[in-house]
Each structure stands twice: as C-alpha cells, then as structure tokens.
Amino acid sequence: MNVNLIDQSRKLSSVASKLRQNFELWNYREVLLPAMEEARPELDKGTKFSDGENFYLIKPDITSQILTKLEDGKEYKLFYLSEVLNGGTSGDWQFGVEYVGGNSRFMIVEILNGIITALESLGIREFFVDIGSRKVWENITEEIPEVRKKVFNALHHRSFDLIDEVELPETKREEIWQLFNYRGQNPEYDRLNSILRTVDDERIFADFGTVRGLPYYDDLTFEIYSPEVGAPLGGGGEYSFGEADSCGFAFHLTNLLEIYSDNGKEDRRKISGESEEDFRRARRLVEKGIPVEVGQCK
Numbered sequence: 001m002n003v004n005l006i007d008q009s010r011k012l013s014s015v016a017s018k019l020r021q022n023f024e025l026w027n028y029r030e031v032l033l034p035a036m037e038e039a040r041p042e043l044d045k046g047t048k049f050s051d052g053e054n055f056y057l058i059k060p061d062i063t064s065q066i067l068t069k070l071e072d073g074k075e076y077k078l079f080y081l082s083e084v085l086n087g088g089t090s091g092d093w094q095f096g097v098e099y100v101g102g103n104s105r106f107m108i109v110e111i112l113n114g115i116i117t118a119l120e121s122l123g124i125r126e127f128f129v130d131i132g133s134r135k136v137w138e139n140i141t142e143e144i145p146e147v148r149k150k151v152f153n154a155l156h157h158r159s160f161d162l163i164d165e166v167e168l169p170e171t172k173r174e175e176i177w178q179l180f181n182y183r184g185q186n187p188e189y190d191r192l193n194s195i196l197r198t199v200d201d202e203r204i205f206a207d208f209g210t211v212r213g214l215p216y217y218d219d220l221t222f223e224i225y226s227p228e229v230g231a232p233l234g235g236g237g238e239y240s241f242g243e244a245d246s247c248g249f250a251f252h253l254t255n256l257l258e259i260y261s262d263n264g265k266e267d268r269r270k271i272s273g274e275s276e277e278d279f280r281r282a283r284r285l286v287e288k289g290i291p292v293e294v295g296q297c298k
Contacts, residue, residue: 012093012253014262015122016081019095019251022118026110028077028097033065042068047085059085062096063239063248072242075101096236096250104245105195108220108238111247112199115224118251119233122260124226127233128203131196131222132210136189140179144172151176155211183207192220212237222249228259268293 020030037043039055046060062080070076078098085091097114099107112129119127137155141148147166154162160180163173187193187206196204212221212235221237233256236249271282273295282292 008257011257011260011262015253015256015260016095018121019118020079020081022121023079023097023114026077026114026117028079028099028114031066031069031078031080033062033069033080033082035059037065037068040068045084045086047087047089059083059091062094062250063098066098067100067241070100070241072244073101077102093253094234094250095253096248098246098248100241100246100248101244102246104238104247105191107245107247109195109198111236111249112195112201112204112222115234115249116199116201116203119224122256124256124259126228127224127226128205129222129224130183130205130207130210131192131220132206132208132212133189133192133220134211134217135219136179136208137211140175144168152211155180155209158209179208181209183209195220218245224249224251226259229255231255267291271295 035058037046037057037060039046039048039057042064043057044061044064046057048055048057050056059082061084062082066078066080076098078100079096080098081093081095083091083093097111099111115129119125132155137152138148141151144151147168150166151163154160160177163176163180168176183205185196185202185205187196187208189206192206196206210221210223212223217237217239219238221235223235224233226233232252234249234251236247238245238247240246268291269285271278271285271292271294273279273282279294282294285292
C-alpha cells in the first residue's frame, strides 16, 4: 500500500467531511455524478477518449456537467466532491457548490458567507476573497471593441504587459491601468459595493484585476487566496442557466491541504471489543452518533 496515498486520502476525507457539514447547514444537498459523459459542446475540460464509434469525456468540469442534468425553472442548491481532469490522467480534486435559479444578489451573498464559514470550520482564518466584474470591463472597452479580446486575455493572464502591446489612446490606457490595479472595499460599481457591505467581512475585496476565464461566467467572478499558499484555494462566479441566474465556486482541495492542520486524532470512545456486550455497547453509541474505536483498531 502507498502510505502517502492513504495519508492524503485521510486528510481529503477529513476536509470533505467538514465542508459537507458546513454546506448542509446552509441547506445545500450533495449531487453524485457519473465519471463519464458523451462528449458534447456544453461540457468543458475532461479527458477525451473514443470507443471507436463515439467520443466521451472522463471527469469533465462539474459545473457544466451539472447544468446538463437540471430542469429549467427550478431552484437548486447543490454541492459535490469530485476529481476533474483536463486532458490528462490525473486531475484536481474539487469541492464545489452551485446555486441555480435564485436571486442574483442573494445567491452571491450567501455563497460568500458559505465560503467564510467553510474555511473557518477547517481552522483557516487567514484568507481573502477577491471579486472582479466582467461587465465593468465590457463597459470600459465598449469604445474599443477591436481590442476587447486582447484586454480580456491580459486579464486572464494577470499581465498588464499584454495591454501595453495594444495600441490605445493614452487616456484609455490610463483608465484601464487604474481599473486593473484597483483593490479595495469601496468600489464605484454600486452592485458590488452593496454585496461587500452586506457580507461585511474585512477579508472580502473588490479586485477588478480578477476575471476568470471559463466561458460561462456572466458578471461577478471571484478567487479565494491565502498568503500561506502560492496558488488559489478556489474560485467561482455568476453564470446563467437558461433564463435563470446562478452562482457557483469550487475549492481546490490539494491547495487547501497545504494549510489544513489535521493531527489525525479523533475524539472516539474506546471499547475493548472482547465480548458481545462490548459490541452491543459500541452499537448503541454509534446509533446515538458517538464515534467509537473497538478492539485493536488504530
């Protein structure tokens, strides 16, 4: 047996258990999805293969996969745990949340609060959520549609150097520069300002340099960081499902594990397991929701 695999699985299981409990408290329900889907344009990522007749995707992007299963006109509050592949044989373990068909402002406020309580349930309190807006960038590039694609490409790469390569009036370049570097809690974008006030947490920021690249995002997108990790803990944003507003995000569990402190010790009632009465006692405790350790289990 691979000891490192078992140890990592134990930690992943511990994190997933706490995240499940958190979002169940927020009234979300787990959705279980097939590992393989027939390839079609609405599915993102995944590893493609063919059986000689049809093409399939193994472990595609979960948001796009979930949306192919839902009925229009209904409200859904879902979470999932899955590995996601991106063309290879190993992928990224994700814990994600999708809220489909609710009020747009309410959904993102609830999800941001869910992220805060989720990380705190893992003992992680030093983190930041940066929120950007696609619509703000669409508005600022409305007068320069011929270079809008290049501006968004620079945003996705977090590289202003790519914007410097674009021919722009100096006033527009300065306006883009100011927006690209804005990070604060009192943005001029009223909708985002209202959300920040409602969430009311010093770790949540407007950051207009944050624009995620997946094609289904509409306006607000966000990324979750910790100064202790060199890569995002997760990210998400708003999207549309049919006529319905929706919002979702995913934690990257491998990155979370880098700062999750788990000493491996659990508060379990120890029982020798040497008699029928011991097992009857263990069963009664488990029925009451009390963890047990019977016999020589380690």
